[in-house]
Amino acid sequence: MxxxxxxxxxxxxxxxxxxxxxxxxxxxxRLLKGDYNVLLCEKDEGLIRLQKKxxxxxxxEKAVPISDVVIMTVPDxxxxxxxxxxxxxxxxxxxxxxxxxxxxxxxxxxxRDDCSFVIAHPCHPQLFQEQESAEAYRDFFGGVAKQDxxxxxxxxxxxxxxxxxRICREIFAPVVNCYRLTVDEMAIxxxxxxxxxxxxxxxxxxxAFNEVVKHGVSEExxxxxxxxxxxxxxAVLFEESSHKISKAAENAIRYGCDRILKPDWRKVxxxxxxxxIIRKILKPTE
Numbered sequence: 001m002x003x004x005x006x007x008x009x010x011x012x013x014x015x016x017x018x019x020x021x022x023x024x025x026x027x028x029x030r031l032l033k034g035d036y037n038v039l040l041c042e043k044d045e046g047l048i049r050l051q052k053k054x055x056x057x058x059x060x061e062k063a064v065p066i067s068d069v070v071i072m073t074v075p076d077x078x079x080x081x082x083x084x085x086x087x088x089x090x091x092x093x094x095x096x097x098x099x100x101x102x103x104x105x106x107x108x109x110x111x112r113d114d115c116s117f118v119i120a121h122p123c124h125p126q127l128f129q130e131q132e133s134a135e136a137y138r139d140f141f142g143g144v145a146k147q148d149x150x151x152x153x154x155x156x157x158x159x160x161x162x163x164x165x166r167i168c169r170e171i172f173a174p175v176v177n178c179y180r181l182t183v184d185e186m187a188i189x190x191x192x193x194x195x196x197x198x199x200x201x202x203x204x205x206x207x208a209f210n211e212v213v214k215h216g217v218s219e220e221x222x223x224x225x226x227x228x229x230x231x232x233x234x235a236v237l238f239e240e241s242s243h244k245i246s247k248a249a250e251n252a253i254r255y256g257c258d259r260i261l262k263p264d265w266r267k268v269x270x271x272x273x274x275x276x277i278i279r280k281i282l283k284p285t286e
Contacts, residue, residue, distance in 0.1 A: 011035055011036055011037050012036050012037070012068045012069060012163070012167075013036070013037040013038075013039065013066055013067045013068050013069070014031055014036045014037070014038050014039070014067065014068065014069045014070075014071060014167070015038075015039040015040075015041060015058075015060075015063040015064055015067040015069070015070045015071070016028055016031070016038065016039070016040055016041065016071050016073055017041050017060065017070060017071065017072050017073060017074055017082065017086065018041070018042060018046060018072070018073040018074040019040035019041060019042045019046065019050060019055075019057070019073065020040075020042040020045070020046025020047060020048075020049040020050045020057075021042075021046055021073055021074070023073040023099060024040075024042070024046070024073035024074075025049070026143070026171075027071060027073055027171050028040060028055070030143075030170060030171045030173075031167070031170070031171065034170050036167075039058045039063040039067065040055055040056070040057050040058060041057060041058060041059070041060045041063055041064075042057045043057075060085075060086065060089070061089065064086055064089040064090055065089050065090070065091055066091065067090070067091070067094060068094055068095065068163075069094065069095045069096075069097060069163070069164065069167060070086060070090060070094065070095070070096045070097070071096075071097045071099075071167075072086075072096060072097065072098050072099065073099060076100050076102050076103060076281075076282055077282045077283065079098065079100075079103040079108065079109060080103055080108035080109070080110075080282070083096075083103075083108075083109050083110040084110045087110045087111065087112055087115065088110075088112075090112065090115050092114045092115070093114060093115065093116075093157070093160070094115050094116075095115065095116040095117070095118060095156065095160040095163065095164050096115065096116070096117050096118070097118050097119075097120060097164050097167065097168065098117065098118070098119045098120075098154070099119070099120065099121060100119070100121060100190070101119050101121070101152065101183050101186035101187045101190065102187060102190075102191055102278045102281065102282060103282060104117075104119055104154050104183050104187075105183055105184065105186075105187035105274070105275070105278055106275055106278050106279055106282070108282070109154065111154075111155050115155075115156060116153070116155065116156025116157050116160035116161065116164070117153075117154040117155045117156055118151065118152070118153055118154065118156075118160070118161055118164035118165075118168075119151065119152045119154055119183060119186055120149055120150070120151040120152075120164070120165075120168040120171075120172075121149065121150055121151075121186065121189075121190060122141075122142050122147055122148075122149050122172045123147055123148040123149060123150065124140065124141060124142050124147055125139060125140065125141075125142055125145035125146065125147045126147070126148075127231075127234065128235065128238070128240045129145075129146060129147075131145050131146060132146075142172055143172070143173075145174075146174050146175075146176050147172060147174070147175060147176065148175065148176050148177040148178070148179060149168060149169070149172050149175055149177075149178050149179070150178075150179045150180075150181050150185075150186055150189065151164070151165055151168060151178055151179070151180055151181070152180065152181050152182055152183045152185070152186050153180075154183055165178060187274060187278065188269065188274070191277070191278065191281055192268055192269060192274055192277065196268055196277060197265075197268065204260070205226070205230060208226070209222055209223070209226055212226070233245070
């Protein structure tokens with residue numbers, strides 16, 4: 001349900017910062033179906049999108065002080081500045097939920113000893129996970145398809161962490177597993193592994209497709225051949241299939257790694273380099 005100011009009626013009051021954005025809209029739609037008093041904070045274009053959906057925004061300075069939970073659905077590079085404005089407004093024992101570990105990993109989230117801070121992120125439906133319907137099979141983000149989530153307590157009380165976990169399970173439902181990690185482990189997963197490495201590798205695969213088409217292979221044939229090979233190779237490498245990679249294919253993969261990958265690519269997992277990478281991602285102009 002949506003609440004106006006002062007209508008808590010014994011229910012948790014949850015404020016969504018950035019409620020008109022992509023993540024904010026998704027979370028708003030989910031939590032409005034739950035048993036919460038939901039307050040929406042937004043400005044500029046996001047405010048216009050909220051109004052078009054018939055929602056009323058509440059001023060942040062009025063919503064945050066009465067909220068049990070504040071969810072930050074703003075771009076990662078805005079977390080640092082906004083947390084310095086919002087956290088001082090939070091009432092004692094309130095909880096902030098962040099959707100990404102990057103800012104927290106480099107110490108860019110403003111904290112308070114009397115509040116709790118939780119980070120959660122969806123895993124998205126796994127490539128080889130069985131789904132219950134054709135609609136779920138085609139759901140790549142999550143929300144219809146089953147997925148897992150990861151979550152970490154950045155700072156604060158265990159009781160508040162459990163409340164945040166319950167809310168996150170509802171946001172990203174249907175959730176199969178909720179894996180509790182450290183903040184460092186979440187940063188290793190994203191942005192380092194999932195974006196810096198796997199994102200780059202995925203982009204490379206798409207570029208390879210473009211080059212194949214550029215060299216005369218039809219898009220239909222290239223798509224069928226390459227997506228099929230991507231699937232079987234990943235199935236073998238992640239032990240989803242008992243098939244074996246041929247010796248010739250192993251030689252080709254070894255050549256490709258030597259030709260394309262930098263020998264020191266694993267250094268992106270070093271603590272110092274992780275910090276440098278994340279700072280460049282969040283503050284590219286500095």
